[in-house]
Amino acid sequence: MPLSVIRTPYVERIGTKAGPIARWMLRGRRTKHWMRTIYALRSAWQLKRASLAGGAGEKTSKDYWQAGKSVAGIHAVEPAGEIVRRFAAADFMRAAHGGLYVIMGVAGSGKSTIGAQLARVLGIEFVEGDDLHPPENVNRMAAGIPLTDTDRHGWLRAIAARLRSAKRAGIGLVISCSALKRSYRDLLRSEGDTDVRFVYLAGSPALLAERMINRRGHFMPPSLLESQLAILEEPAPDERTWVCDIRETPDTIVGDLVNHAA
Numbered sequence: 001m002p003l004s005v006i007r008t009p010y011v012e013r014i015g016t017k018a019g020p021i022a023r024w025m026l027r028g029r030r031t032k033h034w035m036r037t038i039y040a041l042r043s044a045w046q047l048k049r050a051s052l053a054g055g056a057g058e059k060t061s062k063d064y065w066q067a068g069k070s071v072a073g074i075h076a077v078e079p080a081g082e083i084v085r086r087f088a089a090a091d092f093m094r095a096a097h098g099g100l101y102v103i104m105g106v107a108g109s110g111k112s113t114i115g116a117q118l119a120r121v122l123g124i125e126f127v128e129g130d131d132l133h134p135p136e137n138v139n140r141m142a143a144g145i146p147l148t149d150t151d152r153h154g155w156l157r158a159i160a161a162r163l164r165s166a167k168r169a170g171i172g173l174v175i176s177c178s179a180l181k182r183s184y185r186d187l188l189r190s191e192g193d194t195d196v197r198f199v200y201l202a203g204s205p206a207l208l209a210e211r212m213i214n215r216r217g218h219f220m221p222p223s224l225l226e227s228q229l230a231i232l233e234e235p236a237p238d239e240r241t242w243v244c245d246i247r248e249t250p251d252t253i254v255g256d257l258v259n260h261a262a
Contacts, residue, residue: 044137109202125173
């Protein structure tokens, strides 16, 4: 059953996880009732003590009764059945999902955002492809110098190695990679996994340029977008790529991808 815990300074101090003895007792058919009784008695005692407190540094009833403050953070109300179904679907995806996904597209298309969110929903690991670039590549791009096929070769092989490792371990993986050319994608298939699924984030040059200008904290300058668009080879029909329109919101895009992956 979904459970809401109101975040207060007291809750942050005591935490929400049971200790090893409590966890052991809660697993037993009989001992779980004893542990619940202990929790109930302890809570009643602490609440009574807090209601009488008032001195500095002591817990007061405000540490326990905080419901009014939590209402401000509620943005929507959903039927309990819908929440339970969503939790159950997420648990199933986490337990069963072993897919390998490469989120591709030029700079500014949202690969990191979509990739991280998709991985989170599927309950699998996300790898930021840019983190696998050697320092020389990062320095070149930061200086506004486009990478060549030779520059990218070692990087693509590093990404392929992560795909291959996940495949051997039988676990799912989402990784971001521009994968601009068909030859790049073929390398990821041949050295990574033949069944890897590419997700192409497609957008107009104007929208991509706007995003690049507004992006902060990334080593790649907006000036490199043109060079990426110049060599981009959009996936052919035989590549069975899932194409997403970046004009849609991240939630909409990820929702569609999850439906595909289910």
